[in-house]
Amino acid sequence: QKEVEQNSGPLSVPEGAIASLNCTYSDRGSQSFFWYRQYSGKSPELIMSIYSNGDKEDGRFTAQLNKASQYVSLLIRDSQPSDSATYLCAVNNQGGKLIFGQGTELSVKP
Amino acid sequence: ETGVTQTPRHLVMGMTNKKSLKCEQHLGHNAMYWYKQSAKKPLELMFVYNFKEQTENNSVPSRFSPECPNSSHLFLHLHTLQPEDSALYLCASSQDHGSGFPQETQYFGPGTRLLVL
Numbered sequence: 001q002k003e004v005e006q007n008s009g010p011l012s013v014p015e016g017a018i019a020s021l022n023c024t025y026s027d028r029g030s031q032s033f034f035w036y037r038q039y040s041g042k043s044p045e046l047i048m049s050i051y052s053n054g055d056k057e058d059g060r061f062t063a064q065l066n067k068a069s070q071y072v073s074l075l076i077r078d079s080q081p082s083d084s085a086t087y088l089c090a091v092n093n094q095g096g097k098l099i100f101g102q103g104t105e106l107s108v109k110p
Numbered sequence: 111e112t113g114v115t116q117t118p119r120h121l122v123m124g125m126t127n128k129k130s131l132k133c134e135q136h137l138g139h140n141a142m143y144w145y146k147q148s149a150k151k152p153l154e155l156m157f158v159y160n161f162k163e164q165t166e167n168n169s170v171p172s173r174f175s176p177e178c179p180n181s182s183h184l185f186l187h188l189h190t191l192q193p194e195d196s197a198l199y200l201c202a203s204s205q206d207h208g209s210g211f212p213q214e215t216q217y218f219g220p221g222t223r224l225l226v227l
Contacts, residue, residue, distance in 0.1 A: 004152075008150075032214075034215060034216075036218075041223075042220070042221075043198075043200055043218040043219060043220050043221045044153075044200070044218050045218070046215050046216075046217070049215055088152075088153070090216075097155060097158075097166070098155070098216060100152045100153040101152060102150070102151065102152040103152070
């Protein structure tokens with residue numbers, strides 16, 4: 001089992017729709033969870049961090065964490081073509097190492 | 111300059127060359143990282159430095175040699191690389207508060223795209 005798993009996609013949604021990106025992790029002791037966005041040919045940039053169970057909202061982005069289910073998700077409301085990118089889920093394990101998933105490619109169609 | 115900078119942005123080298131990648135962070139962080147990103151693969155952690163001390167070497171071949179002269183600068187020295195080493199090399203930094211604390215956000219530089227011929 002991979003330490004951090006994401007559906008590689010591509011996930012295609014129409015403009016204005018809600019995009020839902022999912023991530024599962026294997027280390028139950030993980031405490032920190034991050035979503036990064038990476039445009040093609042660019043470096044990852046932080047979108048959201050979440051440390052506690054529940055929802056965390058920032059503008060059009062909502063991160064959801066469920067530690068019991070070892071699941072973290074990112075919702076993007078009112079998706080825009082400029083949101084088209086690869087979204088990386090990252091989880092720190094008990095050893096303090098940040099483990100990245102392989103990323104989900106999102107395509108928002110005008 | 112702000113954030114994390116990396117030079118060069120692009121590098122083409124032969125298998126017998128020696129080159130170095132440079133990273134500098136202007137965020138006052140105490141931890142720095144080298145990652146390798148190959149096509150369609152997850153980011154692979156290579157090295158971690160915390161307060162200039164190497165705390166992680168993720169089974170990286172010796173043809174990659176890191177150097178961290180201070181908390182703001184990180185180098186990756188390359189020699190006798192193989193074509194499969196062609197990838198995007200990313201530097202990142204974060205503020206490490208030590209064990210028992212949640213991991214702080216890592217901020218990435220723009221990366222060096224390396225092609226080994």
